[in-house]
Amino acid sequence: METVLPKTVAETASGAAKIAPTFFSHASRMPDKQAIWCEGATATYQELAKLVCRWSNAMSASGVKHGDHIGVILPNSIEFSALMLVAADLGAVLVPLNTSLTPSAVHKAFAAAEVKHVVSTAMLLKSLLVKPATSRTDGSGAKNFPTPPDFSTVSGLWLSVDEAIEGATLLADLLENASPHSQPLNAALEEDALILTMTSGSTGDPKPIILTQRTKFNRARAAVELYDITAQDRTLAATPLYHSLAERLVLIPLLTGGTSILMSRFSATAWLECVHEQAVTFTIAVSSQLKQIAGQLDGGHAYDITSLRCIVSSSALLDPQVKTELLAKFDCDFHECYGASEIAIASNLDRVSAKTKLRSVGIAAPGVNIKIIGKNNEMVGTGEIGEIVCKTPMLFGGYFKRPDLTQAAMWGEYFRTGDMGRLDEDGFLYFLGRTKDIIISGGINIYPADIEAVVNQHASVAESAAFAFPDEQLGEVAAIAVVPTNKPEFDLKQLRFHCCERLADFQQPRKFFIVNELPKNSMGKLMKQQLVKTYTINSKC
Amino acid sequence: MQDSIRPFVLELLEKKSRLPKNFDDTSDFIKAGIVDSMGIIKFILELESRFKIEITEADIESGEFRSIQGLVTMINRKMATGG
Numbered sequence: 001m002e003t004v005l006p007k008t009v010a011e012t013a014s015g016a017a018k019i020a021p022t023f024f025s026h027a028s029r030m031p032d033k034q035a036i037w038c039e040g041a042t043a044t045y046q047e048l049a050k051l052v053c054r055w056s057n058a059m060s061a062s063g064v065k066h067g068d069h070i071g072v073i074l075p076n077s078i079e080f081s082a083l084m085l086v087a088a089d090l091g092a093v094l095v096p097l098n099t100s101l102t103p104s105a106v107h108k109a110f111a112a113a114e115v116k117h118v119v120s121t122a123m124l125l126k127s128l129l130v131k132p133a134t135s136r137t138d139g140s141g142a143k144n145f146p147t148p149p150d151f152s153t154v155s156g157l158w159l160s161v162d163e164a165i166e167g168a169t170l171l172a173d174l175l176e177n178a179s180p181h182s183q184p185l186n187a188a189l190e191e192d193a194l195i196l197t198m199t200s201g202s203t204g205d206p207k208p209i210i211l212t213q214r215t216k217f218n219r220a221r222a223a224v225e226l227y228d229i230t231a232q233d234r235t236l237a238a239t240p241l242y243h244s245l246a247e248r249l250v251l252i253p254l255l256t257g258g259t260s261i262l263m264s265r266f267s268a269t270a271w272l273e274c275v276h277e278q279a280v281t282f283t284i285a286v287s288s289q290l291k292q293i294a295g296q297l298d299g300g301h302a303y304d305i306t307s308l309r310c311i312v313s314s315s316a317l318l319d320p321q322v323k324t325e326l327l328a329k330f331d332c333d334f335h336e337c338y339g340a341s342e343i344a345i346a347s348n349l350d351r352v353s354a355k356t357k358l359r360s361v362g363i364a365a366p367g368v369n370i371k372i373i374g375k376n377n378e379m380v381g382t383g384e385i386g387e388i389v390c391k392t393p394m395l396f397g398g399y400f401k402r403p404d405l406t407q408a409a410m411w412g413e414y415f416r417t418g419d420m421g422r423l424d425e426d427g428f429l430y431f432l433g434r435t436k437d438i439i440i441s442g443g444i445n446i447y448p449a450d451i452e453a454v455v456n457q458h459a460s461v462a463e464s465a466a467f468a469f470p471d472e473q474l475g476e477v478a479a480i481a482v483v484p485t486n487k488p489e490f491d492l493k494q495l496r497f498h499c500c501e502r503l504a505d506f507q508q509p510r511k512f513f514i515v516n517e518l519p520k521n522s523m524g525k526l527m528k529q530q531l532v533k534t535y536t537i538n539s540k541c
Numbered sequence: 542m543q544d545s546i547r548p549f550v551l552e553l554l555e556k557k558s559r560l561p562k563n564f565d566d567t568s569d570f571i572k573a574g575i576v577d578s579m580g581i582i583k584f585i586l587e588l589e590s591r592f593k594i595e596i597t598e599a600d601i602e603s604g605e606f607r608s609i610q611g612l613v614t615m616i617n618r619k620m621a622t623g624g
Contacts, residue, residue, distance in 0.1 A: 039561060075559045100557070100580065123555055265558045267574030442579050473578050493589075500586035505557075508582040 017190045017217035019255065020089035024049055024184050026257040035254060037278060038078050038262040048254075051082050055171075056089040056185050057178035062157050062169070064117055066091035066187050069196065071115040071154070072242070073097050073106065073124050076264045079161045079171070080241045081250045083119060084194075088213060091188035095196045095208070096242035098444075100505035103127055107149035112206040113196045113400060117156035122163035129158075129167045190214040196400055197244055197341055199445065207405060209341055210397035211244065218393045219344045220252045225366055226348055227310050227335065229282060231257035234307075236283035238263040238271055239443060244341055245314060249284055268292040276303035284312040284337075286443030288475045290326055291318075297329050308332045314339070315443035316475045317431055320358050327354060336361060338431055341445070343415050344394040346370060347429045360428040368392045372423055373411060385432060388421040389414035437528065439468040441476050444506045448528075451478055451509060454502045460490055465518050467532045469511050479511035481518060481531055490514060511535075546592070546613050553587055554609070566609040588612075594619040 027035075031046030043051070064070070070087065072094050074080040080096075087094045095113040097106060106128060109115075118125070130148040158168040188194075194216050196208040223229060235258055237249035246262075253260040261278045263270065271293055274280065285293070290313050310333040318326065318336055327334055336349045338361035347370060349362030364370045371379055372386040380386045391414045398406035409416055418436035421429055439446040448466035455464040462483045469479035484490035492512055499508055519530040547566075554560060558575045561568075570576050576584050585596050594616060596606075605611030 039559075077559065100583070121559070123552075263574075265574035266577060267572055269572050270574050444579070496586055497590050500583055500590065503583075505580040505583045508586070510582060 017214040017221075018088075018188065019194070019213055019217055019251065020052075020085055020184060020188065021186060022217075022255050023052075023085055023088075026254070030257060033257070034259045036078055036081055036250075036260040036262060038076065038081075039264045041078055043078055045257075048078070048082060048085075050180065050182075052085040052089060053182040053184055054175050054178045054180060055082060056086040057182040058174045058176075059086060059090060059092070059157070060185060060187075061177050062174060064090065064092055064157055067093065067192070068117060068156065069093045069095055069113055069115045070117045070119055071095045071097060071106070071110050071113070073099055073101075073118070073120040074161065074241070075099055075121070076237070076241050076246065076262050077161070078262075081254075081260065081262065084241075084247065084250065085254070088188055088194055089185050091185075091192050093193045093196055095198070096247075097198060098240065098242055098504055098506065099124060102502055102504065103130070104149050104502070105504065107151065109198050109206060109208075110151070110154055113198065113208045115154055117159070118154055118168075119159045119161065122160045122165040122168070125158065125160055125165055125168050129165070188213055190217070191397075193397060195244070195247065197242075199341065199447070207402060208400040210400055212397045215394060215397060216247070216251060217255070219248050220255050222345055222365060222367065222394055223248065223252055223284070224256055226345070227282060227312065227333075229253075229256055229258065233258045233282045233309075234261055234278060234280050235259070236261045236263065236271075236274065236278070236280040238266045238274070238283065238289065239286055243444065244344070245284060245286070245443070248344070268296040272296060272301060272303040272305060275305045275308060279307040280305075281307055281309045282311075283308075284314045286315040287313045287318050287322075287336075288316065288442045288473060291322055292473060294322070294326055294329050306331070310335070312337055316440045317361060323354065323358060327351060337365070338362065338429065340415075340417050340419075342396040342409065343368075343390050343392050343417070346388070346390045346392065346417070349428075353428070357424075357426075357428045359430060360424070361431050362429065363427050364390075364429070365392075368394075369414070370423065370429055371414060372421060373416075377411065382425055383422055385420060385422045387435070388417045388419045388429065388431075390417065391415075439466070439476050439478050441471070441478065441506060442474040446478050446507055448478070451480060451499075451503065451507055454499060455480060455482065455495065455509075457502075458495055458498045460484055460486065460495060463518060465526055465528060465531055466509065467528055467535070469536055471510070477510040478507065479513065479535060480509040481513040481515050481535065483515055483517055487514065487516070546616050547609060549591060550588070550609050550612050550616075553584060557584070566613075568609075569607045570609070571607050588616065592616050592620055 027045040027049035033045050035045040035048045036043050095115050160168040161171045164170045190213050192213050193210045194213045195211040199207045235253040237246040239246045250260045312335040314337050334351045337345045338347045339345045345365045347362040348365050369391040371389050374380045374386045389411045420432040437448050451466040452464050462485045464480050464482045466480045468476040471477040513535050519527045605615045
């Protein structure tokens with residue numbers, strides 16, 4: 001059934017950067033090929049295409065319009081992957097959120113992204129559909145115990161993909177509203193937004209990143225060209241689908257006629273088992289995952305992972321020692337990439353270059369221009385240190401309804417990464433640190449302001465500052481320095497329970513430093529770098 | 542209270558991840574990645590807060606802290622001995 005397949009995404013779509021038509025063209029040419037596997041469930045191209053068509057038609061019939069924003073709180077699943085294609089067909093915009101966010105953080109994110117409809121599981125919807133009650137206290141010293149937020153402004157479709165729940169429509173019932181023979185709506189344009197990625201969960205100032213259909217398509221295309229991906233590849237996604245990396249890893253195979261292998265949760269053992277059983281050939285993994293996997297490879301294992309032809313390390317940089325270890329342990333093509341949510345891949349270091357440029361993050365990816373600018377916003381010379389800026393076809397579509405922030409993030413056509421670096425005489429980029437106040441833990445961005453806002457709510461806290469703390473397994477974890485209002489009576493356990501109630505999994509501070517005061521300059525401005533230096537060296541807590 | 546331990550633990554796990562089809566009370570939820578290094582802190586705090594117990598580093602390293610069955614036994618024991 002399978003025909004000769006084009007090598008690049010560009011060829012599959014006759015140059016048009018449209019996601020749904022490209023997927024449907026593969027489905028019509030090779031209906032019986034396996035399109036996706038997720039934890040034992042599987043779908044052929046024909047089965048997936050039928051689900052997508054029926055779902056987008058049913059959504060449209062239920063009032064979901066082109067341009068509408070759909071909040072998505074789903075675990076990795078075939079349904080989540082299908083929903084990306086539904087949105088691409090319908091011209092709707094997905095707002096995927098971390099499944100561990102608290103209801104109030106979900107509420108803020110929905111408000112910031114102007115969400116009209118919600119797709120989730122019955123279990124997760126249950127916590128959102130609790131009716132708001134009057135304010136109460138939990139006796140823990142919190143100034144305000146969180147009251148269930150009012151989601152009545154999210155007035156469109158509430159959809160449960162698995163079980164029936166009061167207040168939501170069951171996906172199986174929704175699909176009954178459309179013919180099993182539904183055709184694609186093909187209602188989207190290349191410049192339509194497809195995904196709004198949240199950059200901040202619970203503060204008053206989230207900055208949703210717009211990723212258009214064209215951006216998503218170009219990002220998949222760049223990966224295809226950079227890593228020689230073909231229709232024969234079985235591409236593994238082992239990070240959550242609310243994260244743009246996993247979205248790309250699912251779209252790459254579905255846009256190239258390959259097979260998507262989707263893990264619903266990660267552990268090093270489960271990853272090895274999955275690669276072995278599903279004969280995975282390609283993946284981009286978060287560097288902290290690769291470190292854990294490399295640890296498993298130490299003691300000998302029963303898994304045959306020789307199907308792997310290419311692995312890419314992403315999200316946080318590898319230190320040279322770990323890089324050397326991984327190159328030795330993975331007997332396949334190995335790349336390390338550097339990038340950011342707003343630009344995807346900026347640079348690539350391959351196995352050959354790693355031999356002589358181990359400490360670099362590689363050269364600019366195809367189609368990408370990298371420059372270094374100094375404090376006066378002018379380009380600096382070769383070898384000089386400055387801010388890394390990138391011009392790329394993978395550029396985001398701006399921050400949603402924040403043209404001021406979008407403009408501030410640009411240097412002409414170049415995106416300002418906020419990262420410090422230098423370029424050597426051969427054009428290799430060296431990453432030298434971040435200037436943005438952000439913690440990257442297991443590939444997930446954590447915003448210190450989100451944590452500080454919650455900790456500062458507690459009656460026993462005068463002020464606090466969250467910062468990145470080095471971690472063997474996750475690269476970095478969140479640490480926080482706390483100035484108590486009354487140190488002798490301060491109860492850390494109560495503060496931790498307070499954080500547990502109000503922050504998501506990934507935002508929980510792992511290290512607490514109880515201090516008399518925070519380091520500030522003569523103007524009273526917090527000197528976070530000094531805090532980091534002091535406490536990451538003296539790591540007792 | 543004791544009868545409520547298992548449903549509470551099960552719900553916490555279900556909130557973290559869709560459970561595999563063959564998952565039962567003896568399945569290893571750490572090995573399966575249901576409670577991963579990212580989610581373990583909140584998982585522990587939720588158990589400590591709900592059952593008024595203290596979970597130590599040694600508890601986390603123990604074989605009990607890997608399955609629903611083991612956790613129910615551990616929590617029951619801690620509640621009986623006052624934490």
